Every structure is written in C-alpha cells, then in structure tokens.
Amino acid sequence: xxxxxxxxxxxxxxxxxxxxxxxxxxxxxxxxxxxxxxxxxxxxxxxxxxxxxxxxxxxxxxxxxxxxxxxxxxxxxxxxxxxxxxxxxxxxxxxxxxxxxxxxxxxxxxxxxxxxxxxxxxxxxxxxxxxxxxxxxxxxxxxxxxxxxxxxxxxxxxxx
Numbered sequence: 001x002x003x004x005x006x007x008x009x010x011x012x013x014x015x016x017x018x019x020x021x022x023x024x025x026x027x028x029x030x031x032x033x034x035x036x037x038x039x040x041x042x043x044x045x046x047x048x049x050x051x052x053x054x055x056x057x058x059x060x061x062x063x064x065x066x067x068x069x070x071x072x073x074x075x076x077x078x079x080x081x082x083x084x085x086x087x088x089x090x091x092x093x094x095x096x097x098x099x100x101x102x103x104x105x106x107x108x109x110x111x112x113x114x115x116x117x118x119x120x121x122x123x124x125x126x127x128x129x130x131x132x133x134x135x136x137x138x139x140x141x142x143x144x145x146x147x148x149x150x151x152x153x154x155x156x157x158x159x160x
Contacts, residue, residue, distance in 0.1 A: 008034055008035055008036040008039075009034060009036075010033070010034060010121055011032040011033065011034065011035045011036075011037070011039065011040035011120075011121055012029060012030060012031055012032055012040065012117050012118060012119065012120025012121025012122065012123065013029070013030045013032050013040045013041070013043040013044035013047065013117050013120050014027065014028055014029035014030060014044060014113065014115075014116030014117040014118075014119055014120040015027065015028065015044050015047070015048045015113040015116055015117070016028075016112055016113055016116060016130075016133075016137075017048065017051060017052065017055070017057075022144075022145055024132070024133050024141065025055070026051055026055070026129060026130065026131060027112075027116055027129070027130040027133065027134075027137070028047055028048070028051065028116070028127065028128060028129050028130060029116045029117065029119040029120035029123055029127075029128050029130070030043055030044070030047055030120045030123070030126065030127045030128075031120055031121065031122075031123040031124075031125070031126055031127075032120065032121075037066070038066070038068060038069065038083060039082070039083060039086075040117070041064065041066040041069050042069060042083055042086045042087065042090065043086070044113075044117060045062070045064065045069060045090050046086055046089050046090050046093065047127070048062070049062070049090060049093040049094060049097070050093060051129075052093075052097060053093060053096060053097070057097065058097070058098050058099060059097075059098065059099035059100070060097050060099070060100045060101075061100075061101050061103065062100065062101065062102045062103065063103055063104075063105040063109075063110060064102065064103070064104060064105070065104070065105060065106055065107040065110065067104055070102055070103075070104055072087050073087065073090060073091060073094070073102060109144070110144060111140040111143055111144055112133075112137055112140040112141050112144050114140075115136060115137045115140045116130075116134075116137060119134065119136070119137075
C-alpha cells in the first residue's frame with residue numbers, strides 16, 4: 001500500500017504480513033520521500049516481498065489495490081521508465097517464492113495496510129519493521145478481520 005500526498009509528492013509505504021488465519025506476523029512502514037503513487041506502491045511491494053523471503057515463507061498471497069502494478073508485473077516489457085529496476089526486483093523476489101499469487105483488492109478491504117502506509121509518510125526514520133501491530137493499526141486489524149463491506153464514495157453524480 002502507498003500513501004502519496006500529491007502526485008508526485010511526499011509518500012510513504014507500508015503493509016503487513018498475516019498468517020493463514022489472518023493474524024499479524026509482521027508489518028512495516030517506509031518514508032519513500034518524493035515520488036508518485038506508483039513508485040510508493042512498488043516500494044511497498046518490494047519491501048513486503050523481501051520480508052516474505054526473510055521469513056522463508058513457502059506460500060504467499062499478495063493483495064494489492066494498484067491494478068497498474070499487477071499489470072506491470074505480468075507484462076514482460078523490458079522498458080518501464082523510472083520504475084524498471086524496482087519492477088525487476090519485485091519479479092526476481094516473486095520468482096524465489098515457491099507458491100505465490102498476486103491479486104487485486106480494494107483499499108477499503110485492507111485498511112490495516114493503508115494505515116501503515118500513512119504512518120510511513122510521517123516517519124522520522126527511513127524504514128521501520130513492526131513485530132507487533134502499532135496501537136493506531138489495531139482497530140483497523142479488527143475491522144479488516146470482520147470482512148464487512150464498506151461504502152466507497154465516488155466523485156460522480158448520478159443523473160436519472
């Protein structure tokens with residue numbers, strides 16, 4: 001997940017790893033600096049995948065709210081501009097995990113990761129690993145675990 005204040009602007013990234021029961025394993029947040037939302041999302045993905053490797057996880061289900069990142073990972077295009085190297089890093093790490101799937105989910109379905117990414121944009125350090133959920137994230141973990149639907153507000157007026 002990412003949090004960009006402007007596009008480009010000051011950005012943070014963050015996410016979490018949960019076990020098969022949906023329980024917290026580890027989380028992280030990063031102060032990405034100035035980038036766009038794509039760059040911040042890719043930082044979050046690479047950091048999350050790196051943690052999965054460090055934990056020697058054999059089966060990983062990645063959930064991203066950025067459809068464009070999923071598309072970039074699946075296209076074998078060699079030239080992706082400024083983000084080519086981080087996309088290559090993500091592809092390389094993905095290839096090292098025995099069982100992996102990358103799926104889209106809406107931001108509203110993963111508020112915990114969204115909260116961690118917002119924390120990343122406010123960090124005084126570059127990168128922080130959380131072995132336990134930060135206090136501000138605990139309510140979102142609970143809400144996410146319930147799987148309740150969330151109304152999404154759109155800036156579109158309905159004309160009937």
